[in-house]
Amino acid sequence: MLICENLSFSIDGHNLISDINFKIKKEKDLLITGPSGIGKTTLLSILSGLQKPTNGNVIYNNINLYNLVENKIDYFRGKQLGIVFQNFNLINTFTINQNLQLANKNLDSKDNDHLFELLERVGLADKSHVKVSKLSTGEKQRVAVARAFIGKPKWIFCDEPTSSLDDKNTDIITNLIKEESLRCKASLILITHDKRIQKILNFDQILKLGEEL
Amino acid sequence: MLSMLLMILGMTIITVSILVNQITKSTFNKNNPNVDVVVGAKGSPLQLILSSLHHIDIPTGNINYENAKKIIKHPAIKFGVPISLGDNFQNFRILGTDTNFFKLYDTKLKIGKLWEKPMQSVIGYNVANVTQLKIDKFFVGSHGLIDTGDVHSEQPYKVVGVLKKTGTILDNLIITSLDSVWSLHSGQNDNDKNLEVTSILLQYKNKASAFSFPRLINKKTNMQAASPNFEISKLFKLTGEAHKITNYLSVLIVFLSFAGIFFTLFNNINERKYDLAILRTLGFSKRKVFSIILIEGMTIAFLGSLIGLLFGLVIYKTIEYFSLLGKSMITGQFEFFYEIFMVWMIILVISFLTCLIPCIKVYKQNIRSTLINN
Numbered sequence: 001m002l003i004c005e006n007l008s009f010s011i012d013g014h015n016l017i018s019d020i021n022f023k024i025k026k027e028k029d030l031l032i033t034g035p036s037g038i039g040k041t042t043l044l045s046i047l048s049g050l051q052k053p054t055n056g057n058v059i060y061n062n063i064n065l066y067n068l069v070e071n072k073i074d075y076f077r078g079k080q081l082g083i084v085f086q087n088f089n090l091i092n093t094f095t096i097n098q099n100l101q102l103a104n105k106n107l108d109s110k111d112n113d114h115l116f117e118l119l120e121r122v123g124l125a126d127k128s129h130v131k132v133s134k135l136s137t138g139e140k141q142r143v144a145v146a147r148a149f150i151g152k153p154k155w156i157f158c159d160e161p162t163s164s165l166d167d168k169n170t171d172i173i174t175n176l177i178k179e180e181s182l183r184c185k186a187s188l189i190l191i192t193h194d195k196r197i198q199k200i201l202n203f204d205q206i207l208k209l210g211e212e213l
Numbered sequence: 214m215l216s217m218l219l220m221i222l223g224m225t226i227i228t229v230s231i232l233v234n235q236i237t238k239s240t241f242n243k244n245n246p247n248v249d250v251v252v253g254a255k256g257s258p259l260q261l262i263l264s265s266l267h268h269i270d271i272p273t274g275n276i277n278y279e280n281a282k283k284i285i286k287h288p289a290i291k292f293g294v295p296i297s298l299g300d301n302f303q304n305f306r307i308l309g310t311d312t313n314f315f316k317l318y319d320t321k322l323k324i325g326k327l328w329e330k331p332m333q334s335v336i337g338y339n340v341a342n343v344t345q346l347k348i349d350k351f352f353v354g355s356h357g358l359i360d361t362g363d364v365h366s367e368q369p370y371k372v373v374g375v376l377k378k379t380g381t382i383l384d385n386l387i388i389t390s391l392d393s394v395w396s397l398h399s400g401q402n403d404n405d406k407n408l409e410v411t412s413i414l415l416q417y418k419n420k421a422s423a424f425s426f427p428r429l430i431n432k433k434t435n436m437q438a439a440s441p442n443f444e445i446s447k448l449f450k451l452t453g454e455a456h457k458i459t460n461y462l463s464v465l466i467v468f469l470s471f472a473g474i475f476f477t478l479f480n481n482i483n484e485r486k487y488d489l490a491i492l493r494t495l496g497f498s499k500r501k502v503f504s505i506i507l508i509e510g511m512t513i514a515f516l517g518s519l520i521g522l523l524f525g526l527v528i529y530k531t532i533e534y535f536s537l538l539g540k541s542m543i544t545g546q547f548e549f550f551y552e553i554f555m556v557w558m559i560i561l562v563i564s565f566l567t568c569l570i571p572c573i574k575v576y577k578q579n580i581r582s583t584l585i586n587n
Contacts, residue, residue: 050494051581071498078496089491089584103495147495
């Protein structure tokens with residue numbers, strides 16, 4: 001279970017997010033929505049251990065994330081969490097394969113077979129040697145999704161995964177994320193203001209920032 | 214790349230400088246078997262020492278053998294031995310002396326015996342190895358101290374003994390009786406009064422004679438007395454300045470290399486801070502990213518200094534092989550490798566400290582703001 005207790009974050013006295021509370025059970029999905037600038041990406045950074053909150057706790061299965069030392073948080077993120085960033089955060093000078101290998105290396109995994117299987121499923125097996133800089137936006141997003149699922153994470157965070165995609169690619173990527181989440185038995189926490197996603201997927205919980213449901 | 218080249222250059226100069234300086238000093242020390250003073254013909258005292266003890270220069274001239282014998286019997290002298298130079302075999306000097314010469318050096322015969330009559334010779338360890346001369350083999354000496362082809366074919370030498378390795382100039386000498394040298398040079402075996410030797414190597418009974426005895430020789434005779442220790446330390450004083458400049462230069466180059474490594478890493482970090490932040494999002498710990506940057510910097514420092522060290526050794530060996538001085542160097546002195554090893558370790562430690570600064574910058578990187586700013 002993931003529990004968020006009284007999460008707040010402020011910079012220079014300006015509150016970006018304040019007093020966020022929610023609980024989400026294992027293998028259940030959560031949609032976080034809200035208008036631009038409301039702090040959705042900041043919330044994702046806090047949940048994934050990239051940004052320490054000003055106040056509050058993030059608890060994964062009785063582990064209070066920010067009670068851990070920084071290296072342990074990094075380790076936890078690498079082993080338990082998968083993140084799909086809004087702007088992909090891929091290394092553009094690397095090939096698709098190298099980007100995935102990098103993530104795989106951090107998991108100390110020597111098994112490369114599952115990388116190819118993953119690339120098959122996201123439809124990029126024949127392009128594994130192509131540099132990320134030469135891919136289309138839709139393809140980059142698929143690489144980002146594939147990378148997030150490499151370590152078979154238990155919690156998947158997606159930040160506006162379809163904001164720069166057309167309808168067709170939105171459909172493909174959204175279904176891909178859902179399928180891979182089910183395959184890993186992971187909880188999906190998706191942040192978006194894209195209404196198309198809500199038509200494609202059903203979420204167990206929806207959190208509108210500022211409102212608790 | 215530039216920082217690695219600077220590291221290679223700096224380490225090469227340091228290695229060559231240490232080896233040349235230390236091995237030269239050690240060779241000069243080992244070549245002097247406690248000889249307090251050398252008496253020879255007037256001229257440069259340093260030249261007399263270099264030619265008579267270290268065999269790397271031409272003699273200043275000859276002195277009368279009768280006078281030499283008188284000096285050896287002087288009350289201030291405990292022990293003395295005359296030497297006579299003039300010929301060589303394949304660039305190895307043929308030295309005429311008496312068998313007391315061997316008492317100066319801590320040496321033994323590896324095989325054979327000392328000479329019993331003229332034109333018999335004992336050869337040094339390196340001579341035997343290089344020329345392939347063996348016991349009972351004959352060879353003819355060439356006139357002069359380097360091989361000119363002008364040979365004394367009428368009277369060949371016979372090898373009767375081979376010396377054990379001494380690690381001194383003795384390994385590079387062919388030693389024979391004074392009679393052999395005199396018999397090869399016309400007019401020198403008529404009577405004792407006309408016989409000449411190159412110089413005499415002397416030990417004092419009392420070290421206090423070091424002040425009075427040379428003055429006596431230099432003022433009252435047509436010969437000169439030179440102290441090996443004094444002349445060699447004078448030589449090192451002169452070359453020491455050049456050595457100092459070389460050292461300063463190499464230290465400067467190595468420090469430029471440190472600066473090169475520092476700025477290379479710093480630029481790399483600035484260019485790749487986004488990529489490094491991505492590594493953190495994938496779960497790479499701060500320590501892991503820190504060590505990636507550290508390994509990158511230390512690879513430049515380690516490889517650069519190692520290549521420089523190897524270049525230095527190769528250059529030193531080349532100098533040793535081709536130089537006149539090098540031929541009389543004692544090789545295989547591993548104590549200097551310890552000194553070089555220590556310098557190498559110091560360079561690696563400073564490189565490590567240089568790398569730490571950019572690594573700390575990476576360690577303190579805020580991942581979220583780096584990703585957002587990108």
